[in-house]
Amino acid sequence: MATNPNTAPRHIQVHSSVQISPHMQRIYFRSDKFADFPLDEAGAHIKLFFPEQRSAMPLLPYRNELGKIVWPEGKRPVTRTYTIRDFIADEQLLVVDFVRHADFGTAANWAVHAQKGDVIGLAGPGGPARFNPEADYFIFIGDLSALPMIAASLEQLRADAQGEAWIEIEQASDQQPLSAPQGVQIHWISADQAFEDAAAGSFKNLDWSSSISVTLAGENTRVVALRKILRQQYSISKANLYAVPYWKRGHSEETYHDERHSVMDDEG
Ligand SMILES: Cc1cc2nc3c(=O)[nH]c(=O)nc-3n(C[C@H](O)[C@H](O)[C@H](O)COP(=O)(O)OP(=O)(O)OC[C@H]3O[C@@H](n4cnc5c(N)ncnc54)[C@H](O)[C@@H]3O)c2cc1C
Known part of the structure; x- marks a missing residue:
């Protein structure tokens, strides 16, 4: 369960959206920048960046010469942490499951109304191992x-x-x-x-x-x-x-x- 915290931030685009249960919305994302996306990171976390307006292109951060994440003009968009449910390599599709929670935060609301073609930003995957594979x-x-x-x-x-x-x-x-x-x-x-x-x-x-x-x-x-x-x-x-x-x-x-x-x- 190695992680790739240095994978470059990229834009991802809604390919399709399916309500898989009363409180879960599954979104399939495409990107023309998935060629280097790690294949074995299901369960790892990712950062998602949401634009102020659904139709706008979200800002992406970059790494400075010290490897630190920097936002253009210091403008950090709404950022949420989610999980890679799956990455379907044959179709280059990233699968993310969003809870449709009653309080409807920025991310949940975005997911419930996501339309094919909507664009958000992605960084990661990263994070610690979720379990100890050597355990009994x-x-x-x-x-x-x-x-x-x-x-x-x-x-x-x-x-x-x-x-x-x-x-x-x-x-x-x-x-x-x-x-x-x-x-x-x-x-x-x-x-x-x-x-x-x-x-x-x-x-x-x-x-x-x-x-x-x-x-x-x-x-x-x-x-x-x-x-x-x-x-x-x-x-x-x-x-x-x-x-x-x-x-x-x-x-x-x-x-x-x-x-x-x-x-x-x-x-x-
Ligand atoms: C490592 C990691 C991985 C995660 N992976 C996932 C994932 O794969 N799928 C997923 O759906 N979430 C995941 N989360 C949780 C998600 O980041 C939070 O639920 C986040 O607050 C949702 O953002 P929002 O904009 O919808 O709501 P916010 O704007 O953050 O919150 C708005 C209101 O909604 C409430 N709220 C937030 N989340 C929930 C919830 N789940 N149920 C009920 N009320 C809630 C808050 O208490 C607040 O009152 C993950 C979090 C971490 C740290």
Whole structure:
């Protein structure tokens, strides 16, 4: 799961858009600059840049002589982090799944109304490994925003992998067909059920003297609470834990971005 943080920023264009479940919009992007796009980065994160007006060409950053990202005239557009759900090499199509969340932020709103030909900017992929491939057992926990990452990660597990995935969905029809090894159990939990208790309850039945890789992503409060349990009760090692809050209730990415990094740096 090597990452390519230096891949050049580029424009990408909507090829097609499909609502795959009540709360998920799948967008297929094309680019005339996909020739060097990495083929093995499904599940990695990308940065998307949105223009002020849908019809405008979004600004792209460039790297200065020190390799630092710089925005022309200091103008940074609305930027959001998403996940590569897939890259279909034969057709040169990048697949990104956007949660259609009720609060309709810039990105969700853009995705719901995306039309063939709409252009946004892309940087990446990048980010840390989402799971430890050497582990004896794998746990994935997340909400709809983490589902693209979890779905892609499940497809990358070795065929004899054992584990479980706990996915919080808004309603039963948000379930998606997932491709996972037979030894990995998938639990779909609707928002009205006690998701945190169910996921944390599963920890009690495991042998923590073996190597257990835990992948935890989604809303901030949930990630912080479950991470605390994993660290304090199960002394999980850093190598076996990916715990990244993807969004925070009541906060847009602009107001949450810096806090996410301090949450991730917190050792508690
Ligand atoms: C590494 C990483 C990978 C990610 N991958 C994906 C992905 O593949 N697909 C995806 O959909 N999201 C993904 N996210 C989450 C996404 O970046 C945030 O949800 C982002 O805030 C959406 O931007 P927005 O403009 O729609 O909403 P914002 O303008 O940021 O927020 C507007 C309002 O909507 C609320 N909100 C934001 N996201 C959600 C949500 N998911 N559900 C309910 N309410 C929400 C906020 O609390 C706020 O009140 C990822 C985040 C990270 C850090």
